[in-house]
Amino acid sequence: MSETGPRPRAAADVPALVRQARSGGPRAVARLISLIENAAPEVRQITAELCAARRSEPAHVIGLTGSPGVGKSTTTAMLVAAYRKLGRRVGVLAVDPSSPFTGGALLGDRVRMQDHATDPEVFIRSMASRGHLGGLAWATPQALRVLDAAGCDVILIETVGVGQAEVDIASLADSTIVLLAPGMGDGIQAAKAGILEVADVFVVNKADREGAQATVRELRNMIAMVRRPWKTPIVSTIAARGEGGEDVVDALAKHLDHMAASGELERRRLARAGDEIEAIALTALRAGFTGLRGGDRLESLAAEVVAGDTDPYSAADRLLAAL
Amino acid sequence: MSETGPRPRAAADVPALVRQARSGGPRAVARLISLIENAAPEVRQITAELCAARRSEPAHVIGLTGSPGVGKSTTTAMLVAAYRKLGRRVGVLAVDPSSPFTGGALLGDRVRMQDHATDPEVFIRSMASRGHLGGLAWATPQALRVLDAAGCDVILIETVGVGQAEVDIASLADSTIVLLAPGMGDGIQAAKAGILEVADVFVVNKADREGAQATVRELRNMIAMVRRPWKTPIVSTIAARGEGGEDVVDALAKHLDHMAASGELERRRLARAGDEIEAIALTALRAGFTGLRGGDRLESLAAEVVAGDTDPYSAADRLLAAL
Numbered sequence: 001m002s003e004t005g006p007r008p009r010a011a012a013d014v015p016a017l018v019r020q021a022r023s024g025g026p027r028a029v030a031r032l033i034s035l036i037e038n039a040a041p042e043v044r045q046i047t048a049e050l051c052a053a054r055r056s057e058p059a060h061v062i063g064l065t066g067s068p069g070v071g072k073s074t075t076t077a078m079l080v081a082a083y084r085k086l087g088r089r090v091g092v093l094a095v096d097p098s099s100p101f102t103g104g105a106l107l108g109d110r111v112r113m114q115d116h117a118t119d120p121e122v123f124i125r126s127m128a129s130r131g132h133l134g135g136l137a138w139a140t141p142q143a144l145r146v147l148d149a150a151g152c153d154v155i156l157i158e159t160v161g162v163g164q165a166e167v168d169i170a171s172l173a174d175s176t177i178v179l180l181a182p183g184m185g186d187g188i189q190a191a192k193a194g195i196l197e198v199a200d201v202f203v204v205n206k207a208d209r210e211g212a213q214a215t216v217r218e219l220r221n222m223i224a225m226v227r228r229p230w231k232t233p234i235v236s237t238i239a240a241r242g243e244g245g246e247d248v249v250d251a252l253a254k255h256l257d258h259m260a261a262s263g264e265l266e267r268r269r270l271a272r273a274g275d276e277i278e279a280i281a282l283t284a285l286r287a288g289f290t291g292l293r294g295g296d297r298l299e300s301l302a303a304e305v306v307a308g309d310t311d312p313y314s315a316a317d318r319l320l321a322a323l
Numbered sequence: 324m325s326e327t328g329p330r331p332r333a334a335a336d337v338p339a340l341v342r343q344a345r346s347g348g349p350r351a352v353a354r355l356i357s358l359i360e361n362a363a364p365e366v367r368q369i370t371a372e373l374c375a376a377r378r379s380e381p382a383h384v385i386g387l388t389g390s391p392g393v394g395k396s397t398t399t400a401m402l403v404a405a406y407r408k409l410g411r412r413v414g415v416l417a418v419d420p421s422s423p424f425t426g427g428a429l430l431g432d433r434v435r436m437q438d439h440a441t442d443p444e445v446f447i448r449s450m451a452s453r454g455h456l457g458g459l460a461w462a463t464p465q466a467l468r469v470l471d472a473a474g475c476d477v478i479l480i481e482t483v484g485v486g487q488a489e490v491d492i493a494s495l496a497d498s499t500i501v502l503l504a505p506g507m508g509d510g511i512q513a514a515k516a517g518i519l520e521v522a523d524v525f526v527v528n529k530a531d532r533e534g535a536q537a538t539v540r541e542l543r544n545m546i547a548m549v550r551r552p553w554k555t556p557i558v559s560t561i562a563a564r565g566e567g568g569e570d571v572v573d574a575l576a577k578h579l580d581h582m583a584a585s586g587e588l589e590r591r592r593l594a595r596a597g598d599e600i601e602a603i604a605l606t607a608l609r610a611g612f613t614g615l616r617g618g619d620r621l622e623s624l625a626a627e628v629v630a631g632d633t634d635p636y637s638a639a640d641r642l643l644a645a646l
Binding site: 271 | 367370373374375390589593596597599603604607608609612621624625626629631633634635636637639642643
């Protein structure tokens with residue numbers, strides 16, 4: 001309303017928030033993730049503080065992905081219940097890569113999570129991944145670190161995904177569940193190419209529906225064609241009735257053991273740290289691109305390419321030289 | 324078989340290939356796109372030659388996206404037929420972002436395109452987008468340039484997409500079609516957040532099915548809530564019977580006119596060139612990261628982060644300083 005524009009937000013007290021998050025304070029957890037989601041200037045400090053105080057045994061990070069309609073939210077709710085039965089503290093991060101525009105989307109879906117909303121041992125959070133190049137890669141590991149600091153034994157990352165999102169999730173998780181349901185049209189066929197390499201556990205949900213056995217068979221044939229040390233198990237569930245949750249939890253525990261024994265867990269964690277460092281570095285570099293002035297700034301170079309006065313490789317050379 | 328490893332591939336004769344592609348030679352077009360897909364060393368030269376000889380009026384680039392099962396391939400085939408009736412030369416690029424691993428996936432689906440396979444005025448090509456950070460952003464504009472040089476008036480980019488892929492496609496296309504079908508479960512709801520900003524034309528396929536009117540109504544209500552100069556039209560089709568193709572083509576032509584008149588077309592093309600330059604520059608930088616030696620190379624820094632000896636921001640600083 002005034003001519004000076006919006007009042008600058010007071011800087012967050014990061015050490016206090018991190019302290020509160022570490023003792024399991026849900027509001028501090030939510031606040032820290034919001035700061036990360038909004039790429040607040042405090043993020044660097046948050047990350048440094050969380051890294052300095054990290055636990056020796058980090059949470060088991062589980063990705064859950066599948067086409068719309070397969071029952072992701074219901075399955076997540078079922079897994080939360082199964083883990084709570086074992087006394088585990090659980091974090092849920094619902095990442096919505098389709099929403100670079102609207103923060104906190106898909107909250108409607110979270111209704112299915114309301115059973116757990118008042119449980120102090122369950123942290124649930126939606127997060128939109130803004131911007132396209134590496135949005136998920138940048139913010140998700142940082143949000144995971146917050147949930148880890150809050151003492152979660154297990155963190156479920158749920159994403160609406162056909163395509164790229166699956167691959168991104170797989171690179172962030174220790175174990176990736178690919179969720180399918182019978183009668184989803186050409187879902188399996190379309191997904192075939194990427195899904196097989198990505199799935200550590202297949203879950204066929206809505207197992208009481210027609211076609212469930214055929215879906216399991218099709219998956220089994222696909223798995224048989226791939227030679228990997230880990231034979232991806234197929235678990236049938238009826239998440240809406242809570243059936244099969246313990247079987248999924250068992251399969252995930254076996255996968256984690258296999259990963260730890262084979263050294264693959266360490267390898268994935270190293271790769272993840274490398275991806276995160278790279279994403280941070282690239283974000284800084286991109287900020288540098290737009291900060292340039294004169295004929296070698298990105299906008300001027302783009303205009304030259306559109307006008308046919310140069311090609312994008314020569315333009316990229318000039319951009320890098322100007323940096 | 325020999326100890327010297329695979330024989331080095333002979334370098335492609337780029338000027339000859341570009342010359343052949345420009346006179347509409349399908350094999351040259353296919354070869355150039357393969358070189359791009361495989362990130363061959365010739366790509367820079369290919370791009371430079373294509374840019375130097377670009378046409379004054381580039382092709383209308385149309386993105387087509389939608390969940391599995393909505394009928395993307397059938398709709399693409401229908402649109403190709405509609406454009407061919409108008410005498411237009413058409414390129415089809417089927418991008419599969421779920422497949423960073425297996426090149427040329429989804430070819431099974433292309434069966435529906437066989438009607439057009441022998442038409443010399445139609446160029447059809449599948450392309451896998453390898454690697455995650457910016458794979459699509461890097462290769463697709465280059466492949467578009469090949470099809471453009473081959474004299475295509477219209478280029479359709481088809482992608483399996485819920486989520487990120489939509490946003491990526493929208494940033495590559497002049498016009499984006501979001502394809503829906505009735506009875507796709509929570510498809511619309513899940514997609515809602517991202518879809519509305521991305522769609523220039525909505526197509527409700529399988530319009531003879533139950534629920535088609537409800538889907539159209541739901542979309543209309545969503546569109547009514549958004550204030551944009553372009554009111555996204557909704558076209559009903561039955562692609563399997565070829566019904567509605569001309570209506571979609573009409574809607575796309577109107578959208579292109581609107582874009583040209585409002586200056587938005589120029590703005591999108593500038594943004595696209597900027598994205599491409601940036602993707603090339605970032606690819607070069609990432610190659611630089613892995614080329615570093617000693618304690619500041621990415622692998623060493625990742626190990627330090629995993630061990631808790633540093634945080635990813637400090638690691639990114641060191642990486643950039645070492646570059």
